[in-house]
Amino acid sequence: MRRVADIIMDILVENGITDCFAVVGGGAMHLNNALALNDNINKYFNHHEQACSMAASSYAYISGKPAAVIVTSGPGATNAITGVMGAWQDGLPMIVISGQVRYETTAKACDLPLRYRGIQEFDIIGSVQNMTKYAKMIIDPLSIKHELQKAIDISFSGRRGPVWLDIPLNVQSSIIEEDELYSIAAEEKIVLPGISDIEVKELFELIKNAERPCFLAGTGLRMSNTVEQFVKFAEISGVPVIGAALAADVMYREHPNYFGLSGFIGPRTGNFILQNADLIVSFGSSLGFKTTGFAQNQFAPKSRVVAIDVDEFEMQKPGLNIYKFIHSDLSIFFEKIENKSKPFNIDEKWLDYCNMLKNKFTPFEAMKNITDDERVCSYNFWKKFEEYEPSDSISALGNNTGCSSKLQIGTRKENQRIVTSPNCGSMGLDLPAAIGAAIASKKDVFCVTGEGSIMMNLQELQTIVHYKLPVKLVIFSNDGYAAIRQTSKNFFNGVYVGCTPDSGISFPDFEKLASVFDSPYHRCNCNGELDESLEWLCNQNGFAILEIMQKLDDPVTPKVMSRMNADGTFSTPALQDMAPFLDKEEIDKLMLW
Incomplete structure (x- = not known):
């Protein structure tokens, strides 16, 4: 016979989750006690729950694996939300476990439209469902193994992200027989999307036949732990690489294949290359406004854009013009092409153009x-x-x-x-x-x-x-x-x-x-x-x-600047037209189309 709270800690450890950020509270008293008794979990206690979830996001980005976040009910849970939202949008795994008042004292239990019933009660699951991959209140103590393992698997699969389990005090404290715990059924195992042999062949043909190809490296490469494989592929292929907006540490400036970042704060080199390419292969970028600019109809206007991403919905956003979408987890993609990568005969004129831009413009x-x-x-x-x-x-x-x-x-x-x-x-x-x-x-x-x-x-x-x-x-x-x-x-x-x-x-x-x-x-x-x-x-x-x-006037330079029109609407130029503005004649000379 064992306490549910202790079983929770063991499941975390079994899944390699060995670090936890927490703020203790009465609604999580059994979780806190079980955490204290488990020597296999390193405990870090912050002074605000927002700091717990933000620290867990950073931890996941550097380590490549999730941390646990344990908070109490009511305000303890709501305080953690901003960090969870960040992890959700950035695609970072995180396991959040919140305490809750005894289930029989919750508004949910009496099936009335109450704002709250228990002391420091709040229906946190209703608030976090749109910023988590999975969120559920655990009512049946025997379901804890099934639900926690399911949540961990979901958090760390596909496009990664946070999950949240809300556990009432009476469930935390329940003493149960471990052999009666429900397990995950075979049909619940997660199957990730992958690239087919035909898609590999088509992609390689597109790259081979392009005159001005480039790779766009997104933050999804970091989130999927595939940076090393991507760099190897880029080096073998010889294709110039541009970093998507804010994907600041996917590649590095001293790499000969790399020509810097791009997007709304540029700098200029990457934007000119994107705008003049005839093929862009995007790896793990959502192709959001920060990368394409608000004038999406002017983003790489004469280029075929091939997007490789695990999230099929990102490429369905209005305004994007995707020539081909490859729905694949990046780890599966690189496994598939590992023995098929080969050098492409990239046009020397295109490489000379890219290097000219790199020498002409500086991020400083x-x-x-x-x-x-x-x-x-x-x-x-x-x-x-x-x-x-x-x-x-x-x-x-x-x-x-x-x-x-x-x-x-x-x-x-x-x-x-x-x-x-x-x-x-x-x-x-x-x-x-x-x-x-x-x-x-x-x-x-x-x-x-x-x-x-x-x-x-x-x-x-x-x-x-x-x-x-x-x-x-x-x-x-x-x-x-x-x-x-x-x-x-x-x-x-x-x-x-x-x-x-x-x-x-x-x-x-x-x-x-x-x-x-x-x-x-x-x-x-x-x-x-x-x-x-x-x-x-x-x-x-x-x-x-x-x-x-710091200088009081120290603006981000260069930058794609929106202008407010007389009617209150905004207009935004294309990526190559950044402030401080270059002469139109100079821009025209740098555009190859």
Whole structure:
């Protein structure tokens, strides 16, 4: 006879889930106790449930496997939602288990349209069904093995994502015979879609016959743990590779086949290549607006687009013009072509064109005319940072204009990683993401964020201190929310609201804050102090804080800029027409069509 809560922990361990992020609470009392008694699960207790789910997302991105998140009922469960939404949109596995009041005291049990009945009760499953792959309240204790195993299998298969089980106290505490537990039936086993031999042949023929082919590398390559196979295929084929928008660490700038990122924040090289290709083979990209731009009818207008993805619905979005969709899990795709890959005779003129663009345009174009004595340009920070960061560094990014520039630049070397939430883009991701990455990697993590973003989960500084995590924190300070200031300038004649001290929001003295957490602190006031400041940061053992006094006007450059029309609607140019705008004659010369 065993308690259900203890069985839950054993099932997690059996599935290789050995790390858990949690905030304890009465509604999860038996889950918490079982967690404490299980020596095979590493426990990390955050100071907010949002931090738990965000840390679990980062953990999954770095480790390639899910972590568990255990929270209590009511507000404990609702607090975790934003991180779960991020994992849902980014395709990251996560196992969320929430406590719940005794089932007989829930509104669900009495079948009335009550808002709540139990103390700290909330129907969390109703709220998370649209951001999870599977969500269910467990009512029958004997179903726990079946339901938890099913949830884990679903989370880690196909397009990965979070799952959520809500477990009432009376189920957590139930003592049952293990041999009476329900198991998963054979017909419930998950079958993943794969590419056929005919589709392989057709794809290879398309690449062979193309004059200007390119591969578009999406974040799905990371989520499916197939980056290594993709890079090998790209190297053998000789086809130029472009990173999809915000797929910042799928490939690296020093790779000869790689020509940088693309999309709404470019940079220019990748966008010109996409717009001039006659064949684009997309691997694991959802081809959303961030990659195609809002003017989707102008995205690669004369190219055949072949999309390989496990999610068939992404390619059915209105506005996309997909020549051929291959519905396949990327791991199955690469297994299928492993012994069939071959070099393609890529036209030298096309390769010369791609290399010309790579030499002509730089992701650091915003650094023109900067001086040593002015506040720090974020692009200058990242360029200097590359001189000091390890060859296998991990950068966990918050939501700040200084972080957006990194998502244009990408990584320089093969084993460098960037952790962010490219689709959700939540403020407050920074510290939890650094925590998850540090726990998953067991090495130093650079957490780079802005003063606005870090305030959203500032309490997690104590989590870093408590667990002695090797996080080196960089805070860009720019007197508010720089992106909102820029939006106000562009669209509302500079009328600020809630984005500067004068318009309603302010920030603490981070030097004083560092002393509260017993952290070494250093301030970089200008571009001329970057070398000294970065050397100081990299020489610190363990947690340290570097504050960067960022330029107040430090926009993401270049960028596809929308314009507001007189009637309040928006118009957006094609990807090659980025601000600051090039002369029309120059753009025309660079367009091959």
